Amino acid sequence: MIDPMDVVLVGATGAVGQEMLRVLEQRAFPVRRLRVVASPKSAGGAVTFRGEALTLVAPSPQVFAGAAVALFSAGSSIAREWGPVAAAAGCLVVDNSSAFRMDERYPLVVPEVNGHRIPARGGGIVANPNCSTIQMLMALKPLHDRWGLEHVVVSTYQAISGKGARAVDEFERQQRAVLAGETPPVSILPGVLAGNLLADWTHEPSGFSEEELKIVAESKKILELAGLRISPTCVRVPVRNAHSQSVWARFARPVSRDEAITTLRAAPGVVVDDRIGPGQHPQPREVSGSDDVAVGRVRRDLDDPQALSLWVVGDNLRKGAALNAVQIAERAFGVTPSSRA
Ligand SMILES: NC(=O)c1ccc[n+]([C@@H]2O[C@H](COP(=O)([O-])OP(=O)(O)OC[C@H]3O[C@@H](n4cnc5c(N)ncnc54)[C@H](OP(=O)(O)O)[C@@H]3O)[C@@H](O)[C@H]2O)c1
Incomplete structure (x- = not known):
């Protein structure tokens, strides 16, 4: 049994981010607290997770403090700016943009194809491939x-x-x-x-x-x-x-x-x-x-x-983005998904 962990979702209002909320809930990912991040114009608004309205915030270093996982789906420039900040704070960063995909320092992972490249729990950046x-x-x-x-x-x-x-x-x-x-x-x-x-x-x-x-x-x-x-x-x-x-x-x-x-x-x-x-x-x-x-x-x-x-x-939006990212986090932390779909 894995202890619930704090998770950050960057890009929570987007097409992938909204799917990410559904996938985390459906697979019963062990979330203790979910922090939801979008652009400054959306800050103060809300998204729903597990039936609860969560308040959106803009990115800041404080958002990542103490979190185990940071799922990014906010484009390349946000990933380049905030991905390393989240990783330095100890988060496993799984990024959906192209920012880190071709950088040899970072694994590019489809769990069923090259799951052996997923790092064990702990900080670091893993790139999610393009949906196609x-x-x-x-x-x-x-x-x-x-x-x-x-x-x-x-x-x-x-x-x-x-x-x-x-x-x-x-x-x-x-x-x-x-x-x-x-x-x-x-x-x-x-x-x-x-x-x-x-x-x-x-x-x-x-x-x-x-x-x-x-x-x-x-x-x-x-x-x-x-x-x-x-x-x-x-x-x-x-x-x-x-x-x-x-x-x-x-x-x-x-x-x-x-x-x-x-x-x-x-x-x-x-x-x-x-x-x-x-x-x-x-x-x-x-x-x-x-x-x-x-x-x-x-x-x-x-x-x-x-x-x-x-x-x-x-x-x-699912296997091409949100699901693949959550599967990477599941493997990194040894989480067995349960189906609430
Ligand atoms: N759609 C797909 O099928 C798919 C598949 C694989 C990968 N991807 C990749 O995933 C990423 C997101 O795609 P998407 O389709 O979900 O895009 P999207 O619908 O346009 O959503 C973009 C998200 O990024 C947020 N954002 C924008 N500027 C921000 C800022 N300055 N700080 C924090 N958050 C900010 C947006 O928040 P606001 O609502 O506040 O603007 C929104 O939540 C892209 O890199 C895309 O290439 C997408």
Whole structure:
């Protein structure tokens, strides 16, 4: 039995922060006192945890004093400023932003994939990977262990909740405007997503988006496969929550569809949907709200006996962010989750 501990949640009002509150409660994480942090403009407001209204505060060194865990989901600049302060105060910091992901000093962790990198209890920073990276590796790691992963081509179909609470709000206003025959508002997003597709991430001079490059770099670091070839294309789709991915993966040895399905069925945190037929595949509407990553449409490549095609759907706010972060804290402190979901 683990003694309850003080926990700090930075970014408690955001899309990930709100999910974090639900996950901590549903898994009965042993929280003695939860301190909730948001920007100075939200200070004095409240969020609800375990039926109790908790008052929001702005970040300060005092907030982290005596806490065992600090869960960050407030973006990179806040993580860079306050993550080291929290770690110095003795907190285990689990950060959802990209601030520490590619820094070799910090582990980048999906517990089911490289859980051995989670430090034992005590201060330090652990980076939570990008949501797209997490769900893709949940599907590919068991297959990599079986056949040796060499090359991945992935196209993503990413939900708007991945862009944060204000983007969700703008998308919903766009949808209402489109239905009313009015001009959709565009201020947070770089264009209209309602009834449309967008690559809304910052782009590099190479033509790749920031999101695509995160998938490449993070996958290589987590799998410790510097030579892995990955070709990503990321697209935002007019879906509220849960990302989908079309994944083509080539391995060092010949693969079989049946063995791939058996292997994925045995993987923790993965559910296999082997139905075949129109509409018979994992869908964001069904997967939204679930902890498991759903893999369907498992096909051996028609021309390449060493390649598989997969359809992978995961809740970007849960396994792609909040759940993965809480699982890291659970492992670090030896907490066995109980289900109050
Ligand atoms: N959404 C996803 O699916 C997802 C998945 C994986 C990782 N992430 C990452 O997680 C982080 C949060 O994403 P999100 O989607 O939850 O964003 P979000 O909805 O925009 O929420 C941002 C949070 O940060 C807080 N914040 C902003 N400025 C702050 C400040 N100066 N001090 C303290 N808190 C401040 C906000 O508080 P206010 O309400 O007061 O502004 C809010 O609670 C980002 O780094 C994102 O890349 C997101």
